[in-house]
Amino acid sequence: MDADRLRETYRLMLLARRYDEEAVRLQRQGELVAFPPMSGQEAAQVASVLALSPADMVFPSYRELGVAVGRGVDMTGYMLAFRGAWNGGLYDCRRNRFAPMASSVGSHLLHAVGWAMGARLDGRDEVAIVYFGEGATSEGDASEAFNFAGVFRAPVVFFCQNNGWAISVPAERQSAGEIWRRGEAFGFPGVRVDGGDAEAVFAATSAAAERARRGEGPTLIEALTHRFGPHSTADDDTRYRERAEVETARRNDPLGRLRARLAASGVPDSWFSDAEDEARLAVSELRASLAAAENPPAVEMFDFVYAAPPPALALQRSQLEELLGPDA
């Protein structure tokens, strides 16, 4: 990674961290329904997505705020998903090349493989990358996705963030083997990287994307990371894990590591405080735009079920409209 790119990575990681912290605050204040924080996973998320080309397609799980920031996804639209303003995110999936968040654990690995196979069939030079946790690798869907990708040499990058926990279950209870080694069993390379090291993540993901682009098929990347916070704002992680573990992880904060690396290479303090100011401004803008965003009217629940609503559904819509009166 050149110096510019490294600074850009830091800037985006910091932005992601501050958005993440803000989202937790917003949830505590009742502005968001629930939120799964990703603090601790910034290097894995931002550096990996920056290694792709803008046309490549991202399949996120629910914890990929950092990937979204790296992709430039509209944050208001992204966060509205957690406010329950609409039925999912209100960001532009196609323009951002950032698929709807997957909340059925493991389901989207298959979608990424299918997208990649489809893109190739369609003659588009695209790679798909799918983000998932170590817990998701237990699902049959994950193994089936690995197998399909191997057999069809799909241009896909499997990016597993092993943050040590799937809600209350530690990684060693999820799989008795090492996740990255599964690649070999399915006929493609697997690699393990330090997910707190932005440069290592960038290098591994670039190599995987290039390999896919050359038509050589998938790669499985296991990035070892830490989840600083609870599984989600609905969870209390003191019930199942030692504080010492979190403290150790925080001492190894990927953000701090990259900052030290940049400072050692001569980036001045003023640059870091500018980045902090920029993040603070972005966060206050997000807060304002979320507060200004309106919820949709109730009758909208019938829209988008079908391309063209069948008569019975159209009738239900008009009945509700009638019941609610002009406020609908």
Added chain:
Amino acid sequence: MPEKLFRAALREALLEEMERDEKIFLIGEDIGVFGGAYRVTEGLLDRFGAMRVVDAPIAEEAIVGCAIGAAMSGLRPVVEMMTVNFSLLAFDQVVQNAAKIRYMFGGETTVPLVMRLPGGAGHQLSSQHSHSFEVLYGFIPGLLVVSPTTPEDAKGLLKSAIRTDNPVMFMESMSLYNLRGEVPDGDYTTPIGEAAVRRSGRDVTIVGVSRQAVLAGIAAQRLEEEDVDAEWIDLRSIRPLDWKTLGDSVKRTGRCLVIEEGWPTYGVGAEIAAGLQERCFDYLDAPVARLGGAEVPMPYAKDLERAAIPSVDDIVRQALRLVGKKAPAAV
């Protein structure tokens, strides 16, 4: 009788049954240290150890498939699906195996499996986490499907579910976990296959499925103010249906309204309406009415979600229409 929470009643049933029979074990996601997503299994890991309270990897098909195997071997697994929605990943195991193994092997092998399935809407869990699948499982011969709505029945039905040699889909309405009610101490069971008449009345029978049975009760009370004497039935058992109780009631009232949270097309209400017109057509003074959720994926936004599932107001309005009274303006 002591009052307890619905979730505590479930836990009590698990605890007492596990103490009674060593062949019973629990398996699910985050049911150990964490105590279950809805804290139903809290403390059971400490009590019974990790062999009998099994925290599984996130693999619903594996959980159910392995539970079926264990059940065939003579054990009595109680599966907790984190929510009913994830049971779809195990649907093949349930439909193709759990429900059929006894039949295909002439009764030689049984599958005494219980699947606890928290479900329903109302918590802003959005379209993929808010299903009501009573119908989906109620459709399958070989399964028993129950849905308690009081703490007393929660304990009694769970005990029955654990003791029967058939696979039981045990539907739990997430909204009821904090419901408080009287629960007898010690051992008792609530029979599977029996509806409960919770209030008798002359004018109209209101049948509620799962949590909607609770709303139906509130509606029945409200209808009193409108001079409508409603009979309130808590269905409790979706498969088999208690035609005797349903039929007897409708023969007296001549009118019936069925409420469910799930989609009404091909729903529990549809089945009950069809069955009642076959069984007591001559007694009916009006077509059987049914009310269900809006036929859309469950909306995420709070107002939309609220509008998508039947409310007490909706039930009162429908019941008044059914008995030929106009709803008052406030309703």
